[in-house]
Amino acid sequence: MLVKTALEAGYITCQTCGKLSAIDVVKCPLCYRNLAPRQLKSLQNTLAWLCTAILLYLPANFLPIMFTQQFSQYYSATIVGGVIDLWQQQAYFIAIVIFMASIVVPIIKIVILLWLVVSVKYYREHHQKQRSIMYRLTEIVGRWSMIDVFVVAILVALFQLGGVITIIPGPAALAFAGVVATTMFAAKSFDSRLIWDHVNTEGKQH
């Protein structure tokens, strides 16, 4: 059986509504999205977003995410510090949730997307199915990394109301929101159809 893509049959697939249009149509007639056979500069844009994410990941983890002020004492906490505190308070489950969402997920997401970009560029015809699954995974888990930023936002608001403690947001909070946003943009820039292009068709390209 010969596998044929919409592009090979002379159609452009709209990535928002799925409508097929002839190859020379510039705007989707159903949802008015601008059409291109494949997302423009997909690999370059993905790489650019990933580099930004890596640069932001450093301040996000090494600068304090919040400052705690109690009487005249002043503490600062990083994301990792917060996880260690939770672990020592024996809140193991939540410590693991935060550790996964804030530290593991962004790294895994960046690594997977880098691997996808490299594999589309150099190893076209291996493990397509696994790569598709990985791509879907990065799309689903990315948003959950925002959890620590929200925790800071809630604590800051709660302790501003009253009490002996004051909590002030640190610079890592914004940097971390930046990591989440840039990895989401990176995933969006990556065109998963590139994984499958030039596979299993008549003229294999190398």
Add this chain to the structure above:
Amino acid sequence: MDDKIACLECDLLIAPPILNAKQSAYCPRCHALITAKSYNNLQYSLAFALSGLLLMLVANFFPFLIFDSQGQILNMNLWQSAWTLYQYEEHFLAFLTAVFIIGLPFLLCFTLVYLLFPMIFLRKLWFSGQTVARVFFEVRIWSMSEVFLLGVLVSLTKIMTMADVRVGISFWAYVLFVFCLSAALANLDRYRFWHYTQRIINLQRGHHVS
């Protein structure tokens, strides 16, 4: 052109699935979901979106968290986390928080009603329906209300030993809102939605010709 569709994730040409309530359709090559099994799913989506709208309104008028500090009872409302960030000069972060946890989730519910109500009951689209629908599908991934909810639970655990904090009515409304929004989005099948949109457009064109 309309007798074929393509997988959005790998571009494989396939025959359009026959819309059957009991079966899901997956791409034979990359296993991406083409259309989910369902029964009247757009109607469900509309019902959940409408409930979500009401619950979000409720969530705005009651305390979200209640903080007991040395005999003083202090209320924190839903907007307070974003507003306090703004007061601490974290303007951009405050803006993102407000958009991700309140603005966008509310707009998604509103947009769903705007799109699905005329589609289901009037067989038409309201003003700019097609553009609104496209923007909806493009921004829906940025709605993070369920992440915020998990964040609230983590915060409560974190400060359990330090302060006496209870949840308010607004919190429960928000929990139900998150449930409704998730159910509305889960019942909104991309393939069916655009399939019906196309049918309505064809119908309107037919009327103009005759």
